[in-house]
Each structure stands twice: as C-alpha cells, then as structure tokens.
Amino acid sequence: MSNALAFAVIAERNAFAADVIDGLSRPKKRLPCRYFYDAAGSSLFDEITRLPDYYPTRAETAILEAHAAEILDGVDEDTTLVEFGSGSSRKTEILLEQAGRLAAYAPIDICGQALEEARARLARRFPELEVTPIVADFTAPLALPAEIAGRRVIGFFPGSTIGNFTPAEARRLLAALRLALGAGSRLVIGVDLKKDPARLLAAYNDPHGVTAAFNLNLLARINRELDGGFDLDGFCHQAIYDAAEGRIEMRLVSRRPQEARAAGRAFGFRRGEAIHTESSYKYALAEFRETARAAGWSPRRAWRDEAGLFSVHELMA
Ligand SMILES: C[S@@+](CC[C@H](N)C(=O)[O-])C[C@H]1O[C@@H](n2cnc3c(N)ncnc32)[C@H](O)[C@@H]1O
Numbered sequence: 001m002s003n004a005l006a007f008a009v010i011a012e013r014n015a016f017a018a019d020v021i022d023g024l025s026r027p028k029k030r031l032p033c034r035y036f037y038d039a040a041g042s043s044l045f046d047e048i049t050r051l052p053d054y055y056p057t058r059a060e061t062a063i064l065e066a067h068a069a070e071i072l073d074g075v076d077e078d079t080t081l082v083e084f085g086s087g088s089s090r091k092t093e094i095l096l097e098q099a100g101r102l103a104a105y106a107p108i109d110i111c112g113q114a115l116e117e118a119r120a121r122l123a124r125r126f127p128e129l130e131v132t133p134i135v136a137d138f139t140a141p142l143a144l145p146a147e148i149a150g151r152r153v154i155g156f157f158p159g160s161t162i163g164n165f166t167p168a169e170a171r172r173l174l175a176a177l178r179l180a181l182g183a184g185s186r187l188v189i190g191v192d193l194k195k196d197p198a199r200l201l202a203a204y205n206d207p208h209g210v211t212a213a214f215n216l217n218l219l220a221r222i223n224r225e226l227d228g229g230f231d232l233d234g235f236c237h238q239a240i241y242d243a244a245e246g247r248i249e250m251r252l253v254s255r256r257p258q259e260a261r262a263a264g265r266a267f268g269f270r271r272g273e274a275i276h277t278e279s280s281y282k283y284a285l286a287e288f289r290e291t292a293r294a295a296g297w298s299p300r301r302a303w304r305d306e307a308g309l310f311s312v313h314e315l316m317a
Pocket residue numbers: 033034037042045049057084085086087088089091108109110111114136137138139158159160161
C-alpha cells in the first residue's frame with residue numbers, strides 16, 4: 001500500500017470512530033449512512049438492487065435506456081463523465097455504450113473496492129476508455145484533478161443518493177457539486193419520487209432479509225474496524241415512512257436492554273431504542289427542480305419511467 005493510500009485509510013478509520021462516538025452519544029442515536037458502504041455493504045447494496053420490490057434501480061435503468069441519446073446530447077470525445085457515488089457503475093454502462101468516444105470517465109466513490117471492481121469490468125467492456133477512479137468523500141470539499149478541471153464535463157449522480165441528505169443538506173451539496181463541475185457543465189441526477197407509502201415500504205422491507213443484512217452490516221463493520229462488541233442478534237432492521245417529512249427512515253432497533261463497546265467506549269441501549277441509520281427523501285418532480293434552482297442550477301429536462309416511480313433530471317450550471 002502506498003503511503004498516501006495508507007494515510008487515507010487511517011484518516012477514514014479515525015473519522016468513522018469519531019462519527020460513531022458522536023452518533024451513539026446523542027439522546028437520539030444515529031450513524032451516518034455513508035458508512036454502510038465498505039466492501040461487504042457495497043456488495044449487499046448490489047443484491048438489494050436486484051430484489052423484486054426494489055423498484056428504484058429498475059425504474060432509473062429504464063429511463064437511462066430509453067433516453068440515453070437525449071441525455072448525452074452534445075457529449076463528445078472532449079467531454080469527461082464524472083460520477084458521484086458510482087458504486088458498481090452498472091447504470092453508467094448504459095451511458096458509456098451510447099456515448100461512443102469520451103475524453104475520460106472519472107467515478108468517485110468512498111468504497112475503494114467497488115471502484116476497483118468497476119474499473120476492471122469497464123476495462124474489459126470498453127478497452128479504449130480512460131477510467132480514472134477517485135476514492136473520495138463527495139461531501140468534503142472536492143477539487144477535480146487538473147487533467148479534468150477546465151475540460152468539458154458532464155456530472156452523473158444516479159441512485160437517488162441525493163435523497164440521503166435532508167433538503168437543506170441536498171441544496172448545499174448540489175451547490176458544491178456545481179462549483180466542482182464548473183461553468184458550462186451539466187449534471188444528470190436520479191431522484192426517487194413521492195408515491196404510495198405501501199410501495200415505498202415494500203422496497204425497504206424485503207422478505208429475503210437483504211435490506212436487514214445491509215442495515216446490520218453497519219454494526220458488523222463497527223465490530224470489524226473499531227473493535228466493537230455489538231451482538232447483531234440484539235438489533236433488528238426497521239424502515240418506516242414519515243409522510244410529513246417525505247422520507248423513508250431506516251433504523252436499527254435494540255431488542256433488549258444492552259450495552260455494546262465501540263471505539264473504546266461503552267454505549268447503553270434501552271429495549272426498543274433505535275439508531276437512525278439512513279433517511280431517503282422522496283421528491284415531487286417540481287419540488288426537486290426547486291431544490292436544484294435554490295442551489296444555483298438551472299433545471300432543464302426531466303424524464304420519468306412509465307409508471308412514474310422515478311425521475312432523472314438534467315441541470316445546467
Ligand atoms: C445508493 S448507492 C448508489 C450506487 C450507484 N450509483 C447506483 O445508482 O446504483 C450510493 C453510492 O454512493 C457511495 N457513497 C455514499 N456516500 C458517499 C460519500 N459521502 N462520498 C462518496 N461516495 C459515497 C456509496 O459507496 C455507494 O456506492
């Protein structure tokens with residue numbers, strides 16, 4: 001491992017420990033959802049995307065397949081595609097297939113292993129394409145590498161990852177991405193839509209237990225990386241829809257009174273006490289356009305799948 005990479009791993013571990021101590025010390029316990037995505041979590045997320053009730057991936061894929069040519073209008077061999085939270089980069093393949101020659105593809109993700117697997121797969125499928133993976137937290141101040149900055153750039157932010165942020169955080173993040181991508185750029189972003197709560201709840205409570213395993217992996221990761229002592233059988237997965245806030249909330253609920261160690265501290269849990277692990281905000285089409293406008297973007301086109309479950313927006317810097 002290079003010194004720079006070893007330093008990044010230690011910094012990430014320290015940030016994880018600090019966020020766990022902070023989150024579990026609060027009266028309403030919480031853990032940031034970005035820590036879901038270690039290698040095990042990324043692979044469980046991939047499994048979730050294939051579940052029958054998990055409509056977002058299928059609906060967004062259908063939109064990209066139906067509209068790739070329009071989405072990539074004006075993209076040419078001088079354009080770099082920069083993706084935020086790229087994960088497996090599977091949806092990106094639809095765009096890469098359509099785009100023909102590009103200057104480069106720069107996937108950004110916090111999970112180095114997911115980036116490496118995607119890079120290896122893309123190298124086989126698109127041998128001509130220059131892929132420059134960037135292991136980074138896109139919520140931290142982000143400067144694109146010199147060889148990308150200053151070129152024509154199109155940003156891609158699929159998966160409704162923007163829904164993991166409160167509307168105020170989403171505005172701040174969208175404004176930061178606009179600065180990072182630069183003048184003249186555009187952003188293509190996937191956003192899950194408000195819909196029948198029963199449909200939403202089915203997507204986050206699968207009967208196969210994959211979403212539960214994904215949620216519980218956060219405690220397993222604390223055990224692995226922060227010398228944690230969580231008994232995974234002592235917690236259960238819960239997903240509820242808060243209609244007033246327009247968000248799905250995922251929690252880990254303590255099945256009994258218990259204490260668990262993590263990062264050198266002990267944390268007590270009452271029976272029924274919850275750790276909030278993820279919010280997933282849903283938007284009406286116009287609501288998201290307003291959020292983007294407030295962040296300085298000019299919303300242009302928006303596409304929906306046939307059933308109106310999901311949306312993909314084109315925003316101009
Ligand atoms: C909901 S998944 C979406 C994955 C993929 N883009 C898709 O559409 O299927 C979120 C992705 O964003 C990454 N991610 C989450 N928070 C991040 C952050 N703060 N910085 C960088 N990547 C992040 C995760 O590792 C994961 O790959």
